[in-house]
Amino acid sequence: MSLTRTRARRATINDVADAAGLSRGTVSRVVNGEKYVSEEARQAVEEAIARVGYVRNSAARNLVTQESKAIGLIIHEPHSLLFEDPNIGSILLGANEVLSKADYQLVSLIIDSDRDSRRVADYLRGGLVDGAVIISARASDPIAAAVADIGLPAAFVGHPDGNPDLPYAAIDNVEAARSITSRLLDTGRQRVGMIASALDRDSGQDRLAGFRAAMGERFDPQMVVEYPLYTYAAGLEGMQELLRRAPGIDGVFAASDAVAAGAMTALQEAGRRVPEDVGIVGFDDSSWALRCRPQLSTVRQPADLLGSTAAELVLAQLKGQPSQPRVLETAIMWRGSA
Amino acid sequence: MSLTRTRARRATINDVADAAGLSRGTVSRVVNGEKYVSEEARQAVEEAIARVGYVRNSAARNLVTQESKAIGLIIHEPHSLLFEDPNIGSILLGANEVLSKADYQLVSLIIDSDRDSRRVADYLRGGLVDGAVIISARASDPIAAAVADIGLPAAFVGHPDGNPDLPYAAIDNVEAARSITSRLLDTGRQRVGMIASALDRDSGQDRLAGFRAAMGERFDPQMVVEYPLYTYAAGLEGMQELLRRAPGIDGVFAASDAVAAGAMTALQEAGRRVPEDVGIVGFDDSSWALRCRPQLSTVRQPADLLGSTAAELVLAQLKGQPSQPRVLETAIMWRGSA
């Protein structure tokens, strides 16, 4: 079997007009569902469209209307997180739902190299999208700067420092982390540590800050280990390191559920019982949480809402409305792990 | 803080030409890096571009060149799988790498509703992409039909039945499933069952067929439970059901690693030791496999290669080369779970 596909010359609106014995203008009106076209003409055009196999050329349309009805979603994640972090999928789906209802097409653009970064910037600049949602930006992200530079309506998911003054949808990571750490302390834990991650991101920084705030005077830098990514592997190694540093540890705040899952495995392999010997709490309430045994006590963050809210912020700008940053509520899900 | 962003009228190539005291044509040549432009002119143009803040309008360019330098990747997954299946991320990244090198932009389009389906079809038809990679198509997928209908160069990841005659990048699921099941039987297991999933997909069907082939006369329909999705939850419930049906079960083939992970949890909660009492094998060799305790024996499928190969198949068609379906190698990773 050999498959070679060639694209035939595509029928244009003029071909349809000729076939229907009507004019360009009328065909355009039918295609766009405008009023002021007779039933007779409508049928003739529709029949002609089917006959010549017409499909509208979006480039031509975008050129004259000066809009694309598409919104870009920029995924700028380190390689491995695209597989591990269930939040990304939720954000994507949340954004898609809102945009879909507003008849916008969501186009996701991955940045995985410097070359991607340049190409995506060109794509955004070129007018192929009317706006952008930027997820997982780091501090001073070059793409965010490019977006602001061209004045493209945009919104962040999260609230990274050092970035241009764009609206964002975020949660209060500091407060949420402070809160769940306090709750962990309230169970009577005496020696509590943290596995911190992603300190190049606002979420990573803020969760550490919240932990520190909750610990107050009891905060001990030695009881914090740091890893670059929110991964299971970080949790596994981080917990082993904490056990080495402080064998008497009896509580752990993991910076994400994936990290907590890794930590739980490490504890169990080390013969510690959860939660009897060591209490452990996570962050995200992602699919990891219910998968752990015991199930994870964690902070619920509404990932899908973050996506949909960011999308709404972009749509608002498109309508010329002012759009305010929005901070969404989190909740503590207390389960069996602490 | 109130952020309202409005887009100013964008500078065109003519504005640059005026500012540089040169013509449209020369500016175009500079922008596209063509030869036959004097050093003097080049500098004048570049300076003018910076001064007026020019960025090329892609719609106009696409219109005249009749190409977009973009490839669509269509993700048509049930909601939950976007979060659970690490293969999707690998496929995405694999495709992105190949396309990026060829200077194509990968744009991912999610289909999560019928409305999405129509909009995405319009997007593909409109000339906004030069080709498409379709992942996770079900039998007789409407999008696949639409793609074939307009003659858009395209390729599948996987090889679903009842779809148009497009090239694909796939693995031999039947043979791989047969092979790992045989290997499981070789460890001396007497009562072996399967947790089958996604029977609406070629992969799901084929893995079941491979299991059946390996079991031969020992195949017992009662020892197969079926679930719609490759999820942890399916594994959890499926294993419980199998234990109910056949308490003496001593081997399980789970249709994916996520399913196997769920099954392992169910077994351990039921007090069965893995692999002593029950041997368990999975499929994918995704990040789940190393995360299980004991680690999972499974079939390694090169998800990133599937993505990059499918991308190559599309690029080949774009160059007018014939493109043949490609079946990639799998390997058995034998670890501790069986």
Add this chain to the structure above:
DNA sequence: GATGGTTCTGTGAACGTTCCCAGAATGACG
């Protein structure tokens, strides 16, 4: 100094739409 090849620049035409305006046809009303 004529010839011929480079190198460089300017411009008309085309890509396929939508938008807008002009005008035709139709119908309602006095």
Add this chain to the structure above:
DNA sequence: CGTCATTCTGGGAACGTTCACAGAACCATC
């Protein structure tokens, strides 16, 4: 039967590029 509004249709202009071609300028060669 004239007037005016409403409904419908056609076609010129514009969107911002690239492409092909023509011609100018320059240099080398005979």
